[in-house]
Amino acid sequence: MLPPAALLLADTRLPAGGHAHSQGLEAAAAAGEVHDLPSLRAYTLGRLWTTGLTTAAMAAATLRACSAEGGADWAGLDAEAGARIASPVLRDVSRRLGRQLLRAATAAWPDPVLDGLAAALPGGAHHPVALGAAGAAAGLDDHAVAVCAGYLSVTEATGAAVRLLGLDPYGVARLVAGLLDEVEAAADEAAAPRALADLPCPSSPRLDAGAQDHATWEVRLFAS
Amino acid sequence: MHRDAEHPTPLGRNPGPVRVGIGGPVGSGKTALVAALCRTLGAEIPLGVVTNDIYTTEDADFLHRQAILPPARIRAVATGCCPHTAIRDDIAANLDAVEELVRAEPSIQLVLVESGGDNLTATFSRALADLQIFVIDVAGGDKVPRKGGPGVTSSDLLVINKTDLAPLVGADLGVMDRDARARRGDRPTLFTSLRDDPGATAVADWLRARLPAVAVGS
Numbered sequence: 003m004l005p006p007a008a009l010l011l012a013d014t015r016l017p018a019g020g021h022a023h024s025q026g027l028e029a030a031a032a033a034g035e036v037h038d039l040p041s042l043r044a045y046t047l048g049r050l051w052t053t054g055l056t057t058a059a060m061a062a063a064t065l066r067a068c069s070a071e072g073g074a075d076w077a078g079l080d081a082e083a084g085a086r087i088a089s090p091v092l093r094d095v096s097r098r099l100g101r102q103l104l105r106a107a108t109a110a111w112p113d114p115v116l117d118g119l120a121a122a123l124p125g126g127a128h129h130p131v132a133l134g135a136a137g138a139a140a141g142l143d144d145h146a147v148a149v150c151a152g153y154l155s156v157t158e159a160t161g162a163a164v165r166l167l168g169l170d171p172y173g174v175a176r177l178v179a180g181l182l183d184e185v186e187a188a189a190d191e192a193a194a195p196r197a198l199a200d201l202p203c204p205s206s207p208r209l210d211a212g213a214q215d216h217a218t219w220e221v222r223l224f225a226s
Numbered sequence: 227m228h229r230d231a232e233h234p235t236p237l238g239r240n241p242g243p244v245r246v247g248i249g250g251p252v253g254s255g256k257t258a259l260v261a262a263l264c265r266t267l268g269a270e271i272p273l274g275v276v277t278n279d280i281y282t283t284e285d286a287d288f289l290h291r292q293a294i295l296p297p298a299r300i301r302a303v304a305t306g307c308c309p310h311t312a313i314r315d316d317i318a319a320n321l322d323a324v325e326e327l328v329r330a331e332p333s334i335q336l337v338l339v340e341s342g343g344d345n346l347t348a349t350f351s352r353a354l355a356d357l358q359i360f361v362i363d364v365a366g367g368d369k370v371p372r373k374g375g376p377g378v379t380s381s382d383l384l385v386i387n388k389t390d391l392a393p394l395v396g397a398d399l400g401v402m403d404r405d406a407r408a409r410r411g412d413r414p415t416l417f418t419s420l421r422d423d424p425g426a427t428a429v430a431d432w433l434r435a436r437l438p439a440v441a442v443g444s
Contacts, residue, residue, distance in 0.1 A: 019318035022306035102318035165307040225304035225319070 004149060007140040010110065011133075012150040014157055019102035023095065024162035024224035025049060025155065029212035031166055039173045042163050046156050046181060050188055052206040054155030056086050057130045058192035059201040061151045062144035064134025066195065068115050076122035076131070078198070083128035086203045089210035091217045093128075095226045100133075101126030107136035115139050148189035156181055162224060240356055242328055243274075244437055245337045247313060247355030249377055252343030254363040255387040255420055257285045260340050262426035263433065264294040271437070273336040274299040274327040276320060278312050285340060298330045309342030317354040336437065346375030357436060359429070363388040364397040371405035371415075379409045383416065383432055390419040 014020055027045070030036045036045045060083050067074040087093045104127065108116045119127055119135045127135070130151070137147030160174050191202060213226055248256050260275055267273060275295060277285040279302060286302035289295060301323040305312040312319055324337050339355060341348060350358050360381035362370050365388055371378055378384060384406055392399050399417060406415040416428045 015315065017316040017318055019316060019322070021308065021311050021316050022304050022319050024306065098319075098322065102322060105318060105321070162306070222304070223307045225306065 004146055005140075005142060007111075008142055008146045008150050011107075011136060011140055011142070011147070012153045012157075014154070014161055016106050016110070018106040019099055020154070020158050021161075022225045023099065023158065024166065024226065025159035026209045026212050026216075026226070027159045027162040028166060028222060028224045029216040031163070033212070036163065037167065039169060039177055042160065042167075042169065042174070043177050043181070046159050046177070047184060048206060049159055049209065050152055050155050050181070050184055052204045053209060054152050055188050055192055056201075056203045056205065057133070057155060058148040058151035058189055059196075059203070060086065060128075060130035061134040061137060062148040062193040063196075063198055063201055064131050065137045065142065065144045065147045068135060068138035073118055074115075074135075076119050076127065079131050079134075080123055080127050082198050082201075083130045086205070087128070088205055088207070089213045091213045091226065092210065095213070096129045097126045100129040100131060103129060103132040103136060107132070107139055111136070111139035111141075113139035144195075145189055145193040148192040149185060151192070152185040152188045153182075156185060166223065240353065242324065243335050243337050245324060245339055245354060245356050246433065247339045247341065247350035247358045248361060249313065249341040249344060249348045249350060249358065249381070250361035250385075251345060251363075251366060254343070254361045254366065255385075256340050256343070256361050257288055258420045259359070259361055259385065259387070259418075259426055259429065260285075260338050261289060261292050261294055262420055262424055263338060263430055264289070264292075266425040266427065266430040267336070267433065268294060270434075271336050272331065272333040273338065274301070274324075274331065274334045276301045276303060276323040276327070276337060276339045278303050278305050278309055278320070278340060278342040299327065299334070301327055305342055309344050310348050313339070313341045313348070313350045313354060315351075317351050320354050346370070346373055346377055349376035349380065357382045357433075359383045359385055359433075361385045361387055364392045364399065364402065365395045368397040368399075368401045369405075371402050371409055374409050378406070381413070382436075383414055383429070384410060385429060386415060386417050387420060389417050390421050
């Protein structure tokens with residue numbers, strides 16, 4: 003059972019800064035790769051099983067590490083998360099969004115785990131690490147936080163598509179509903195306990211290259 | 227900075243420098259007002275600026291070009307298709323930018339947060355802005371104050387800009403003044419022409435008076 007706290011953590015209205023980021027959708031739309039519901043579905047599915055899975059696995063591993071004796075090795079987790087993001091632009095975005103999520107999570111679920119993370123990494127943690135710590139503070143288990151990560155990977159991109167492309171919001175709701183089994187399956191894969199070095203870390207060169215290019219545009223609506 | 231209990235409206239709620247939100251429709255003169263305030267107040271009060279451009283870093287670039295502030299005192303925030311969200315519903319990126327300004331220049335006592343051009347429903351979260359200035363212009367039509375909206379009705383200061391254009395666009399300043407009073411009660415409204423007064427003297431005076439504990443001129 004997914005606890006109610008997961009609904010808040012996975013809510014794109016949680017003020018954690020995600021609204022300003024398109025999850026690469028703006029770059030993909032400009033390249034003509036996403037222009038309607040079927041292409042949005044393909045894009046979103048690709049994101050979910052690459053960077054979405056990587057994020058979910060890292061968040062789940064972080065959550066497990068929070069209950070380790072002596073507390074989590076924040077610097078180690080952060081280094082693992084950073085090593086899984088090939089694009090320098092997206093590494094910067096990840097740290098920024100991690101910092102912003104930590105602020106929102108600390109407001110929602112004040113917890114020594116979050117204080118410990120903030121103290122250990124004053125410049126901000128990578129987003130998957132912040133997400134795992136927020137999940138721990140919210141009382142979730144590793145699978146629930148992986149579901150949140152996968153769900154956000156989908157909805158932040160589809161939300162951007164509604165705003166950017168004017169796609170039918172009912173059609174997008176149907177699209178998201180149709181992907182929930184995939185979100186569950188990705189969370190199952192992500193939450194399987196493994197050593198940090200063995201966590202799944204598929205990436206998408208297309209998303210990495212798109213993010214690098216997007217950051218150079220003079221005119222853009224989203225931060226990434 | 228000392229926060230004065232005798233100035234209860236929202237000043238003093240947020241930690242760190244005083245943050246002043248500047249909102250209003252596209253083209254009403256927000257960036258010009260920010261530049262004017264930087265010119266007039268910048269020598270008295272250590273200040274910084276956060277811009278929320280919709281598409282580009284144009285507003286930040288404009289301020290850079292004017293060379294009114296050192297580049298480290300200006301931050302641009304991207305708003306993801308929705309400038310309104312970034313100043314009201316999810317202020318994370320703006321709070322980040324304010325923190326970055328203060329980290330880079332700890333002496334900063336005043337931060338002007340300029341919203342991207344929006345509509346009359348735009349309003350700043352009180353968790354982001356201690357004070358709000360809403361800027362409209364006479365060329366947008368003299369009916370705007372009557373139409374209301376949170377910016378017109380509840381901002382701490384309503385600025386009606388481009389009064390020099392009033393005769394050219396057939397705007398009746400008397401009507402705007404009357405409607406603004408009706409909508410805003412005791413809250414102040416100032417008429418400006420930044421073309422005639424590039425220092426925005428009246429707005430700067432209003433703001434200075436709201437920052438009584440800032441060591442003016444020291």
